[in-house]
Amino acid sequence: MYTWFWRTLPGPTSMKAVLSLLTFLVVAALLLFVVFPAIEPLLPFNEVTVDETG
Amino acid sequence: MNGDSVRTIVRGLGQALMTVGVVLLLFVFYTLYVTNLFAAQDQNQLADDLSTRWSVPATAPPPPGPSTPPVTAEPAPAEAPAPVVTELGAAFARLYLPSLGRGKDDPMVAVQGVSTADLQKGPGHLPDTAAPGDIGNTVFSGHRTTYGAPFADLDKLADGQVVVVETRTDFFTYTVTGSQIVAPTAIQVAYPVPGELGATPTQRLLTLTTCNPKYSAKQRLIIRGELTDTYPKASGGLPAALTQV
Numbered sequence: 001m002y003t004w005f006w007r008t009l010p011g012p013t014s015m016k017a018v019l020s021l022l023t024f025l026v027v028a029a030l031l032l033f034v035v036f037p038a039i040e041p042l043l044p045f046n047e048v049t050v051d052e053t054g
Numbered sequence: 055m056n057g058d059s060v061r062t063i064v065r066g067l068g069q070a071l072m073t074v075g076v077v078l079l080l081f082v083f084y085t086l087y088v089t090n091l092f093a094a095q096d097q098n099q100l101a102d103d104l105s106t107r108w109s110v111p112a113t114a115p116p117p118p119g120p121s122t123p124p125v126t127a128e129p130a131p132a133e134a135p136a137p138v139v140t141e142l143g144a145a146f147a148r149l150y151l152p153s154l155g156r157g158k159d160d161p162m163v164a165v166q167g168v169s170t171a172d173l174q175k176g177p178g179h180l181p182d183t184a185a186p187g188d189i190g191n192t193v194f195s196g197h198r199t200t201y202g203a204p205f206a207d208l209d210k211l212a213d214g215q216v217v218v219v220e221t222r223t224d225f226f227t228y229t230v231t232g233s234q235i236v237a238p239t240a241i242q243v244a245y246p247v248p249g250e251l252g253a254t255p256t257q258r259l260l261t262l263t264t265c266n267p268k269y270s271a272k273q274r275l276i277i278r279g280e281l282t283d284t285y286p287k288a289s290g291g292l293p294a295a296l297t298q299v
Contacts, residue, residue, distance in 0.1 A: 001069050028080055036084040037092075041170045 085200045089174070093202030096175035100163040104145035108222050142167035146179050147186055149194065150218035150296060154207045158296040161220065162204045164194055174201045180244055183261075186219040187226040187284060190246040190255040198264040198275070205264035209233070211277050216295045217260060224286050225293040228260040228279030235266055236274050243276050257281075 005023075009016040140146045148161040156162060168178040177196030184190030196205035211217070211230050219226045236243060243261055247253035258281035266275035285293035 001066060001073075003065070031077065031080055032084050032088050036081055036088070040085070040089075 089200040090202050093174060093176065093197075097163055097202060100145040100165065100175060104148065104163055107145060140166040142169070142181065143172050143175075148220035149177055149204075150220065151211070152218070152296060152298075153212070153215040154210060158292055162196075162202075164196075164219075168195045173197060176202065177204045177262075183244055184246065184255075184258075186221050186260075187224055187258060187281065189258055191244060191248060191259045191261055192219070193244045193261045193263065195263045198266065198268050205262065206268070208262060208264050208275055208277055209266070209268075211262075216282075217262070217277075217279050218293065218295050219260070220287075223288070224284055225296070226258075226281055227283035227285065227293055227295040229282040230277060230279045232278045234276040234278070236276055238271070238274055240274065240276075243274075248278070 006016060006020070009019050011019075144166055145163050146166040147164045149164050150156055150158065150161045152158075162176055164177040164179055165172045165175050166179050166181060168180050172178040173195065174197075177194045179186075180193035180195060183193040186192050196208075197203050198205050198208070211233070213230050213232060215230050217228045217230065219228065234243070242249045242251065243263065245251055245253070246255035247257075248259070248261065260279035260281070262277040262279075264275050265271045266273040283293060283295065291297075
């Protein structure tokens with residue numbers, strides 16, 4: 001998967017490296033600010049109240 | 055199957071596992087740090103909301119009478135206080151924990167309601183419980199970790215230390231009388247008389263709940279307090295509990 005990705009990137013190695021880093025940052029930001037906030041309430045880690053369902 | 059295809063499959067699997075690992079690490083980073091950023095923004099917003107809300111005169115109190123059933127589903131006592139009118143999710147009160155570094159300059163803003171969304175903004179007041187200062191049991195819940203972790207150090211609250219709840223009209227100083235670790239289903243801690251369903255409350259109690267142990271949701275940590283001082287804001291200044299620290 002990453003082999004294919006690396007081959008697909010244009011330019012010399014230095015440019016590939018910069019593009020890889022940028023891609024990683026974009027994906028990470030997407031996860032941190034969009035995906036995780038959306039799925040986090042569905043996870044059972046943050047129950048602080050007392051209620052019948054626990 | 056020749057060696058090349060085996061190598062490709064193994065390499066693909068390895069890369070997929072590394073990706074999963076990185077995503078999980080990012081999720082840990084998200085819960086421990088990024089959620090705090092979100093909560094800090096929300097707290098700033100709520101602090102503004104509360105100042106605005108309190109700067110205008112209170113709306114007319116709701117009609118007297120047993121208009122809201124108490125959490126116990128028992129008949130409301132005749133002297134039941136008027137229900138709190140703050141809508142769910144809105145800024146509700148300021149909480150001061152002077153002994154935990156949240157003194158007069160750094161209160162947390164509590165919201166009305168304890169839904170997941172409410173608690174991501176700050177500590178939440180369990181809507182069916184007594185309003186701060188009233189007879190009965192005033193219950194606040196808050197995150198132990200993540201989302202600003204308002205109740206992170208609740209376990210360090212010792213008996214005799216104070217929790218101050220500021221409402222539109224008063225500072226209510228509660229003195230901690232004990233703590234307890236209970237199961238997540240222990241709703242009796244939120245009864246008007248804790249542990250006694252249907253009993254008529256006579257004391258003005260405060261209950262703080264959060265998860266326990268830290269980084270887990272296995273149990274609940276319960277802090278109990280009793281109202282020891284009421285300081286009307288009309289008299290100006292701050293209650294002794296906030297100026298001494």
